Amino acid sequence: MQADAQEQGQVRTQDGRFPPGVSGNPLGGLSRKRRIQAKAEELAVEFGGLHSLTAYEKGLLSVVAQIFASPYTADPPRDLRAAYQAMARLRKNVAERKAKAPTFADIMRAKHDAR
Numbered sequence: 001m002q003a004d005a006q007e008q009g010q011v012r013t014q015d016g017r018f019p020p021g022v023s024g025n026p027l028g029g030l031s032r033k034r035r036i037q038a039k040a041e042e043l044a045v046e047f048g049g050l051h052s053l054t055a056y057e058k059g060l061l062s063v064v065a066q067i068f069a070s071p072y073t074a075d076p077p078r079d080l081r082a083a084y085q086a087m088a089r090l091r092k093n094v095a096e097r098k099a100k101a102p103t104f105a106d107i108m109r110a111k112h113d114a115r
Contacts, residue, residue, distance in 0.1 A: 039065040044061055053094070060086045060089055060090045067082060
């Protein structure tokens, strides 16, 4: 079943077919991008959201989201391995970055010790 907005934008010939060069799914490209973006946002929740990730981390997450959002892949085992490895790198990178950042308690303790 198609959305009304999509149905209205489609032009067909008299025999009910689409003319040559006209897509039967004009919103297809955008909907794929939306699916990938939604999957990336869903995966980013674990790390505090997309806004808390660096550009490198967003790139890794984008690769994983593209793999997960695609219904068909040429080599599913290879793609799943790539997604697993990218998520492992992402988790490691975020954990290392967060481990380096001092907590509020560390800052207050250092300030107190300096007196």
